[in-house]
Amino acid sequence: MKRKELQAFKKLLSEEKAVILQTLSPKMAPSPKTGDPEGGDVCDIASSDRERDLVLRLSEREREKLKGIEEALERIEEGTFGTCDECGCKIPVGRLKIMPFATVCVECKSKEEKKSKLFAPASPSTFTADTSVNEIVRGEDES
Numbered sequence: 001m002k003r004k005e006l007q008a009f010k011k012l013l014s015e016e017k018a019v020i021l022q023t024l025s026p027k028m029a030p031s032p033k034t035g036d037p038e039g040g041d042v043c044d045i046a047s048s049d050r051e052r053d054l055v056l057r058l059s060e061r062e063r064e065k066l067k068g069i070e071e072a073l074e075r076i077e078e079g080t081f082g083t084c085d086e087c088g089c090k091i092p093v094g095r096l097k098i099m100p101f102a103t104v105c106v107e108c109k110s111k112e113e114k115k116s117k118l119f120a121p122a123s124p125s126t127f128t129a130d131t132s133v134n135e136i137v138r139g140e141d142e143s
């Protein structure tokens with residue numbers, strides 16, 4: 001990859017990192033209302049708890065993205081940015097523009113997703129054993 005392209009990706013990643021850090025800072029500050037029984041009724045407390053849980057989940061996603069960005073910045077410094085971790089081929093610039101912290105090419109990502117689907121645990125059946133229905137089917141009375 002050309003030096004000019006690397007510098008552009010470094011700038012893009014650094015800017016995205018700054019945005020995430022700015023958005024994470026206020027979210028990490030404790031809310032004065034959260035969990036305060038004196039601050040409102042049960043509905044207010046439940047609402048603020050739900051809001052806090054949502055913020056924590058969003059923050060976790062943002063932290064994961066931040067980790068990916070920091071690793072991409074390291075790869076730029078090491079000279080391995082834009083190289084697929086799986087096959088060693090160059091990751092297309094178009095993919096990097098969409099996801100600058102990508103570590104694998106589209107082909108390897110597709111293979112990875114197919115493999116994970118093959119080995120994913122089977123989803124539980126949507127049917128449940130309902131004793132009353134089973135009894136009725138066998139001709140037994142529900143009462």
